[in-house]
Amino acid sequence: xxxxxxxxxAALPYANGPIHLGHLVEYIQTDIWVRFQKLRGNHCIFICxxxxxxxAIMIRARQEGRSEESVIxxxxxxxxxxxxxxxxxxxxxxxxxxxxxxxxxxEMWQSIRAAGLVKEKDIEQLFDVQEGTFLxxxxxxxxxxxAACGAKNQPGDNCSKCGSTYTPAExxxxxxxxxxxxxEIRKAKHLFIELEQLHDFLDEWTKSDDHLQxxxxxxxxxHFLGDANSPEGRKTLRDWDISRPxxxxxxxxxxxxxxxxxVWFDAPIGYMASTVQWxxxxxxQFDDWWRSDDTEIHHFIGKDITYFHTLFWPGMxxxxxxxxxxxxxxxxxxxxxxEKMSKSTGTFVKAETYLKHxxxxxxxxxxxxxxxxxxxxxxMNLDEFAAKIDSDLxxxxxxxxSRCAKFAxxxxxxxxxxxxGGLFAQGAxxxxxxxxxxxxxxxxxxxxxxxELADRANPYIENAAPWTLKNxxxxxxxxxxxxxxxxxxxxxxxxxxxxxxxxxxxxxxxLLGRPIESWDEAKTPLVGIPVNKFKHMIxxxxxxxxxxxxxxxxxxxxxxPPTSQYNDSAEPLQTEPLAEQxxxxxxxxxDLRIARVxxxxxxxxxxxxxxxxxxxxxxxxxxxxxxIKEAYKPDDLIGRLVVCCANLAPRKMKFGVSEGMxxxxxxxxxxxxxxxxxxxxxxxxxxx
RNA sequence: GGGCCGGUAGCUCAGUUGGUUAGAGCAGGGGACUCAUAAUCCCUUGGUCGCGGGUUCGAGUCCUGCCCGGCCUACCA
Numbered sequence: 001x002x003x004x005x006x007x008x009x010a011a012l013p014y015a016n017g018p019i020h021l022g023h024l025v026e027y028i029q030t031d032i033w034v035r036f037q038k039l040r041g042n043h044c045i046f047i048c049x050x051x052x053x054x055x056a057i058m059i060r061a062r063q064e065g066r067s068e069e070s071v072i073x074x075x076x077x078x079x080x081x082x083x084x085x086x087x088x089x090x091x092x093x094x095x096x097x098x099x100x101x102x103x104x105x106x107e108m109w110q111s112i113r114a115a116g117l118v119k120e121k122d123i124e125q126l127f128d129v130q131e132g133t134f135l136x137x138x139x140x141x142x143x144x145x146x147a148a149c150g151a152k153n154q155p156g157d158n159c160s161k162c163g164s165t166y167t168p169a170e171x172x173x174x175x176x177x178x179x180x181x182x183x184e185i186r187k188a189k190h191l192f193i194e195l196e197q198l199h200d201f202l203d204e205w206t207k208s209d210d211h212l213q214x215x216x217x218x219x220x221x222x223h224f225l226g227d228a229n230s231p232e233g234r235k236t237l238r239d240w241d242i243s244r245p246x247x248x249x250x251x252x253x254x255x256x257x258x259x260x261x262x263v264w265f266d267a268p269i270g271y272m273a274s275t276v277q278w279x280x281x282x283x284x285q286f287d288d289w290w291r292s293d294d295t296e297i298h299h300f301i302g303k304d305i306t307y308f309h310t311l312f313w314p315g316m317x318x319x320x321x322x323x324x325x326x327x328x329x330x331x332x333x334x335x336x337x338x339e340k341m342s343k344s345t346g347t348f349v350k351a352e353t354y355l356k357h358x359x360x361x362x363x364x365x366x367x368x369x370x371x372x373x374x375x376x377x378x379x380m381n382l383d384e385f386a387a388k389i390d391s392d393l394x395x396x397x398x399x400x401x402s403r404c405a406k407f408a409x410x411x412x413x414x415x416x417x418x419x420x421g422g423l424f425a426q427g428a429x430x431x432x433x434x435x436x437x438x439x440x441x442x443x444x445x446x447x448x449x450x451x452e453l454a455d456r457a458n459p460y461i462e463n464a465a466p467w468t469l470k471n472x473x474x475x476x477x478x479x480x481x482x483x484x485x486x487x488x489x490x491x492x493x494x495x496x497x498x499x500x501x502x503x504x505x506x507x508x509x510x511l512l513g514r515p516i517e518s519w520d521e522a523k524t525p526l527v528g529i530p531v532n533k534f535k536h537m538i539x540x541x542x543x544x545x546x547x548x549x550x551x552x553x554x555x556x557x558x559x560x561p562p563t564s565q566y567n568d569s570a571e572p573l574q575t576e577p578l579a580e581q582x583x584x585x586x587x588x589x590x591d592l593r594i595a596r597v598x599x600x601x602x603x604x605x606x607x608x609x610x611x612x613x614x615x616x617x618x619x620x621x622x623x624x625x626x627x628i629k630e631a632y633k634p635d636d637l638i639g640r641l642v643v644c645c646a647n648l649a650p651r652k653m654k655f656g657v658s659e660g661m662x663x664x665x666x667x668x669x670x671x672x673x674x675x676x677x678x679x680x681x682x683x684x685x686x687x688x
Numbered sequence: 689g690g691g692c693c694g695g696u697a698g699c700u701c702a703g704u705u706g707g708u709u710a711g712a713g714c715a716g717g718g719g720a721c722u723c724a725u726a727a728u729c730c731c732u733u734g735g736u737c738g739c740g741g742g743u744u745c746g747a748g749u750c751c752u753g754c755c756c757g758g759c760c761u762a763c764c765a
Contacts, residue, residue: 459730608765
């Protein structure tokens with residue numbers, strides 16, 4: 001087998017938050033792949049770094065009254081500690097805020113300039129005078145410019161009420177969330193990369209040589225590239241705004257003073273900069289890794305950053321003459337017990353918290369048993385988690401060693417490998433199929449295949465009954481032979497599991513006095529060597545530990561803000577900060593009335609709407625379309641008293657004219673909570 | 689609304705280019721063993737392959753319509 005040269009990256013974690021179980025899907029997935037490649041004898045390096053630039057870090061540093069460098073230094077220590085805790089072993093973990101990165105950004109930039117891809121445009125942006133900074137969309141809130149909507153306290157890029165999109169400069173009465181002051185509109189020069197110039201290249205690259213999973217190709221075609229042969233035709237790629245005016249935490253653009261590269265420009269270049277650091281430490285040449293057809297580059301990322309890694313990044317690499325990725329491996333998100341990770345239910349578990357309670361091998365094996373080569377989200381079901389570890393790892397795999405080793409300590413392994421009915425040979429033969437599954441990121445398949453080996457080994461031991469043989473001195477040889485077989489079958493399985501379970505691989509090495517270093521060791525049984533005393537390799541999952549982990553994850557959120565006796569979360573206020581102060585005059589403009597729901601009908605064509613007729617007493621009624629379909633059934637509403645805004649300008653909607661709004665809270669979808677009226681309230685009464 | 693992925697045993701999933709009687713693990717039931725971390729082994733219950741059409745000698749597999757779930761995207765509040 002010729003040795004492949006493989007450079008692997010995992011996405012750069014942002015230096016503004018802790019590593020959690022969701023991140024770990026990717027880092028464990030990637031680490032397994034890297035360990036597999038190394039075990040196969042390939043020259044493989046695993047490169048990562050902290051992603052350190054951008055507004056969010058700058059703001060946080062300001063709020064905490066310290067330097068950005070201090071924030072990211074602290075983050076790096078925490079990240080490296082967490083990764084090490086899960087046996088995620090990078091060959092180099094760098095930082096995008098490194099001299100190597102700045103230099104490479106400059107080189108990349110020059111090439112892109114030289115290729116004629118850069119153009120300048122003035123854009124209008126809101127500027128916070130007090131903070132002295134331009135405001136990214138998410139740091140502005142104001143009134144929706146859509147005249148028919150006029151919703152207050154909306155984010156800077158789109159309205160959560162009416163969904164219209166706009167620029168922050170178009171917002172009415174904008175407020176900076178940083179200072180609470182009113183920002184002013186300022187024009188600033190921005191630099192753009194005209195990606196459209198690379199359209200032909202991207203069409204070709206994305207569809208060729210299995211660079212991408214097929215679903216990803218479909219997605220890119222449908223949303224960005226288009227397809228000249230389809231009825232919709234080809235789409236035009238938008239220019240990419242890659243500069244930000246000062247102040248910005250990042251690298252200043254050398255030929256455009258006062259402007260900085262947008263974080264997404266320098267982040268992927270961080271893969272390269274981190275490689276430079278590794279090369280320097282190991283006496284290797286950077287060009288052998290990033291400018292060589294002999295090297296495969298594999299990126300592992302989550303589906304949220306598909307766009308950057310499958311269009312911009314290949315475009316940048318191509319323009320600057322670097323190697324293109326051989327494959328971008330994209331995975332889905334993590335859900336816990338079937339739902340998004342959530343702080344309130346304690347399923348938002350930080351890496352650090354997990355490690356206080358549970359063995360990292362558990363999570364590595366569990367993720368491996370769930371991960372396939374596609375972008376489906378994976379679900380971590382806590383019951384299944386416990387069952388899989390106990391049944392597969394403890395009961396079947398480790399138990400093999402546990403039940404054989406003690407009978408072999410005195411004798412060691414037989415001098416020759418005995419007849420085992422072909423079991424070891426079968427296991428050796430399965431190696432190629434297992435390897436193919438790993439190579440293709442079908443870890444769940446690999447785990448299934450490996451467990452089959454354990455399912456054959458246990459009955460063999462059962463029938464051979466070494467515990468009976470040990471009582472008969474005449475059968476000492478037979479006893480030694482059986483243990484030789486059992487321990488070799490065990491070791492074969494551990495060789496295959498070594499990428500997933502490095503600790504157990506190491507312990508197995510210690511048990512038999514031979515470290516596991518190569519995949520091919522699964523082809524040759526060990527003979528004539530001593531056996532050391534068996535030590536426990538893994539514990540069973542204790543439900544109490546799982547529960548404690550979840551509890552602790554809940555606690556953190558509750559104790560963070562000063563709490564009242566009700567433990568109300570601070571999250572809703574953070575999600576939607578308070579609007580600008582208003583006067584009583586402003587308030588009385590809004591005429592809120594109690595109303596009775598007279599009719600409530602489903603609007604079949606609408607996703608979210610119910611059509612309601614509200615009675616304000618007497619003959620006065622209002623027809624209102626309310627986005628509460630997923631939260632309420634029409635029949636449950638009829639007769640009920642609600643609070644509505646009765647003087648809202650009528651709004652023409654797809655399904656008719658809406659003449660008011662019902663007051664409700666909540667993020668939407670099924671989480672909508674209508675206001676109730678206490679006993680005695682009457683339709684038509686005004687709410688003051 | 690559009691795109692993608694999925695719907696197979698109580699649960700998690702395999703089912704190759706269409707080809708016998710649809711499989712595995714876990715869970716459940718019965719039994720055995722007691723070396724091993726209450727681990728293991730044997731036997732066993734369990735399926736309208738989401739639903740309806742179609743193609744075919746033959747459909748879990750191919751085509752089509754619909755239903756349901758997830759993700760993406762849009763519209764709409």
